[in-house]
Amino acid sequence: MSEIKKFLYVNRKAPYGTIYAWESLEVVLIGAAFEQDVSLAFLDDGVYQLTKDQDTNGIGMKNFSPTYSALGDYEVTKIFVEKESLEERGLSLDDLQHLTWEDEDEDWAEKDSIRLVSRAEMAEIMADQDMLFNF
Amino acid sequence: MKLTIQINEGPYQHQSSDSAYYFTKAALGKGHEIFRVFFYHDGVNNGTRLTTPPQDDRNIVNRWSELAEQHGLDLVVCVAAAQRRGIVDDGEAKRNGKDATNIAPGFRISGLGQLVEGAIQSDRLVVFGD
Numbered sequence: 001m002s003e004i005k006k007f008l009y010v011n012r013k014a015p016y017g018t019i020y021a022w023e024s025l026e027v028v029l030i031g032a033a034f035e036q037d038v039s040l041a042f043l044d045d046g047v048y049q050l051t052k053d054q055d056t057n058g059i060g061m062k063n064f065s066p067t068y069s070a071l072g073d074y075e076v077t078k079i080f081v082e083k084e085s086l087e088e089r090g091l092s093l094d095d096l097q098h099l100t101w102e103d104e105d106e107d108w109a110e111k112d113s114i115r116l117v118s119r120a121e122m123a124e125i126m127a128d129q130d131m132l133f134n135f
Numbered sequence: 136m137k138l139t140i141q142i143n144e145g146p147y148q149h150q151s152s153d154s155a156y157y158f159t160k161a162a163l164g165k166g167h168e169i170f171r172v173f174f175y176h177d178g179v180n181n182g183t184r185l186t187t188p189p190q191d192d193r194n195i196v197n198r199w200s201e202l203a204e205q206h207g208l209d210l211v212v213c214v215a216a217a218q219r220r221g222i223v224d225d226g227e228a229k230r231n232g233k234d235a236t237n238i239a240p241g242f243r244i245s246g247l248g249q250l251v252e253g254a255i256q257s258d259r260l261v262v263f264g265d
Contacts, residue, residue: 005254005255023175023176027175031248034248034252034255
């Protein structure tokens with residue numbers, strides 16, 4: 001398996017109402033071992049997955065949101081968040097976790113993983129991929 | 136074309152398993168290669184042989200088993216999703232101390248790496264579900 005493909009994991013759903021978000025993250029973590037060119041996209045209610053200070057005590061479900069901050073260690077460094085989806089929900093970048101990765105080529109400089117993109121840009125990002133995983 | 140099929144929804148509740156079945160059958164009929172069919176999320180419920188639909192309804196599970204036998208399909212049920220939802224084969228029963236199995240003929244339980252490998256090896260990943 002020498003060929004490297006561009007993988008985009010598309011996350012469209014809120015984190016706890018259904019299991020799609022959590023089981024999507026499981027694919028991303030397992031898939032990291034395959035050393036493909038991986039990006040994540042968050043749009044529609046999927047932007048809620050990245051919100052900070054999640055507290056699931058009231059619903060008796062596991063809070064898996066801290067796992068997103070480990071993505072950098074799995075060399076998942078491109079996280080595209082759709083600007084319009086945030087705005088439609090009254091959210092901004094400040095409401096999301098600050099996700100970072102360390103750039104080995106620049107003396108482990110800490111860099112932001114989240115890139116805010118417009119709906120039109122998101123369409124271009126999708127068109128540029130070899131494989132889309134939809135969750 | 137080489138295809139991997141992903142099914143994210145359970146049978147009967149949702150049309151995606153039916154759609155995936157007809158798509159897979161049509162693709163085979165057109166001479167395409169199905170590298171793998173991967174069942175994820177509630178889609179793992181397509182792989183229980185204990186399903187007993189009314190006699191005048193389609194049997195979704197048996198239909199997959201038969202298609203697998205005819206065409207040598209690789210039907211893979213995600214192990215993590217299967218454990219959550221109680222889809223069990225001999226190996227899983229032994230590992231997790233369960234007193235029964237329910238995996239249907241032609242299905243096997245394996246890891247998420249099988250989905251990622253399918254996406255790497257195939258020309259298209261076709262996903263059925265919400």
